Amino acid sequence: MMKRFTTACALLALAVAGPAIAGGDLSRANVIDVMIELGSDENGMYMKPDTFEFETGQAYKLILFNPDEIKHEVSLNEMGERIFTRKVEVSDAEGNLITEVKGTIREVEVGPHQTVEWFIVPIQTIDEPVEITCELPGHKEAGMRASVTIK
Ligand SMILES: [Cu+2]
Numbered sequence: 001m002m003k004r005f006t007t008a009c010a011l012l013a014l015a016v017a018g019p020a021i022a023g024g025d026l027s028r029a030n031v032i033d034v035m036i037e038l039g040s041d042e043n044g045m046y047m048k049p050d051t052f053e054f055e056t057g058q059a060y061k062l063i064l065f066n067p068d069e070i071k072h073e074v075s076l077n078e079m080g081e082r083i084f085t086r087k088v089e090v091s092d093a094e095g096n097l098i099t100e101v102k103g104t105i106r107e108v109e110v111g112p113h114q115t116v117e118w119f120i121v122p123i124q125t126i127d128e129p130v131e132i133t134c135e136l137p138g139h140k141e142a143g144m145r146a147s148v149t150i151k
Pocket residue numbers: 045071072073134135136139144
């Protein structure tokens with residue numbers, strides 16, 4: 001399971017954004033996939049990776065992947081003020097769309113062994129790193145935090 005996930009991560013990291021087909025719509029052009037793994041191990045709980053650097057005007061698909069036995073979440077905190085959310089998308093195991101949620105979103109929970117996709121475009125810079133966290137009781141303290149800058 002872990003090995004398969006690591007491979008998927010490596011492939012995603014190598015994935016280069018496709019051709020620009022969205023004309024003037026920045027939120028749909030050249031979307032970059034960013035995997036965020038939410039889980040726990042012998043050292044506690046984690047977000048992997050634990051450092052992110054985004055760019056304003058660049059569209060991202062945050063792939064929130066929870067391989068754990070319990071639910072986790074991503075709370076954007078201050079980062080929430082600096083991004084535009086295009087949509088949050090949930091699909092079933094076969095990849096069929098279950099729902100798209102649109103509007104201002106600050107926090108997304110992901111159930112055990114589930115994946116949720118969060119499409120964002122950073123719109124303002126963050127020079128001093130801020131933290132995204134899992135705000136479920138005790139999880140941030142156990143290590144579920146990552147630092148974010150936007151250039
Ligand atoms: Cu958590």
